[in-house]
Amino acid sequence: MKKASLRLKATVLSLLVLFFLLLIWQIETLPKSAPKPVGAATSSEYADLMSAGGGESTQKSGFPTPTQLGQTIYKQLSNPLYDNGPNDKGIGIQLAYSLARVGLGFLLATLVAVPFGFLIGMSPLAYQTFNPFIQILKPISPLAWMPIALYTIKDSSISGIFVIFICSLWPMLLNTAFGVANVRKELLNVAKTLEVSPLRKAFLVILPAAAPTILTGMRISMGIAWLVIVAAEMLVGGTGVGYFLWNEWNNLSLSSVIFAILLIGVVGMLLDTLIGRIQKAVSYAD
């Protein structure tokens, strides 16, 4: 009961904060009445240059108002799947491109990182052998790989997937290795005394024991992948939300840029929630 009322309070406050932010935004971006020329002649020339004192009676701030943003959101979302050629696609299509790249890169990274992390976690020798490579490769910004990827792969779209692959790889790899290496010794001893075969031990003891840690790695990877895809698409262009955002900037359509920013945030949150759900499902109380 108390918990429910806390949640209710928080929701009301969140909505209030949102309302005030929108209100301030609206007031700040409202068309202002033209400023009267203020006395000195020196400033009138400046005002002319700024075209403020021209014939116009009102001045428009270039920044969109919340109402304009609302119109843009409505317009984009009411027709998300149109395709009018390379530079004019609906946001649904752009989003699908980005999600497909992230999904594919992430999937490939999982297929490599989990088995490889398993190996490294199980074998101290393998860990010591590969650790220097991992430590050097891990801190490299995934975008730094872009030129190499473009040169060798010669396809901007696949290069984007490669960049997602590279950035998703490390957190998953290290977390898998950590989770596997830290399975409670007691549980491994149980498996030993029961003469469990290596394969059965891997899938029925080590994997479930390490699953929460592995999923933590996946969650971090997914977060990074979604950050990186926007930047990668800005760089290589063509399709995707990142490209959409940059394209709208070139069109000087700030309301579309803000719309894209909000969309990236919402989708990122949904992806995180999705993996969070899976993580919860494989977690266990000790």
Added chain:
Amino acid sequence: MQTEKAFLKVQNLGKSYKSDGPPVFAGIDFEIHRGEFVCIIGHSGCGKTTILNVLAGLEEATEGVAVMLDKHISGPSLDRGVVFQGHALMPWMTVLNNVCFAVKSKYPDWPKAKIAEHAQKYLSMVGLVNAENKKPSELSGGMKQRVGIARAFAIEPKMLLLDEPFGALDALTRGVIQDELLKICSETHQTVFMITHDVDEAILLSDKIMLMSNGPNARIAEIVVNTLPKNRQRATMHHDPLYYPMRNHLVDFLVNRSKDLQAKSASGVLDGHKPVIVRPGIDTPLSQ
């Protein structure tokens, strides 16, 4: 005493973790017969758990051998069931699946239904039929340990190894599970090797109590034959005239002699020494 062929024979067992330091224990010799319940008591650090791990096949001794049924113990085996100190249940499996996992390891060819039935039989033996679909985290400490015991019994091992199974339990729960263990062991004629710190627990459960001197250089100093009648019970045991001589003997050992023996052992006096076999209250006069 030695007429029956030994079920388990340990000869000159020793373990040192550092090659230059003194061994944790050395020259450990003992035998366990089929159906015997043997407890080992000693202070922390004397290597009890290491001995148990060697018998389980989880650790290797530095010297000496352990032989069970004419076969050297060189690794873990389904012939020896282990109940670990901290229950060691798989936290993501239900109680039933924890036991089924063990049964499936022992009898891989059995159909699912038979495995479940077998597991349920042992769960009901420790009084846990109603908890079979719970996760270990939903159980109390005593119930978890019972699952551990059911799991060890379910693989029908030739020998059961218990590493202080009741150490973390409160006195009431401990008593109940001790009674259950006693009942199951006498029904199944299980051979048991158990580590304990609790003198009363040892008197209640075991046929033979091995006393270890302190480590390093720990030895088995005495083998105390339990002189109390077989059908002893927790509630009435302390009225038996042999109970106090027995108990005093064990406590005296732990308080005084275990230390003196360590000094002797370190100076090499005990090399080649065989443990003394004691029957408190029978060998010694009853009046204290």
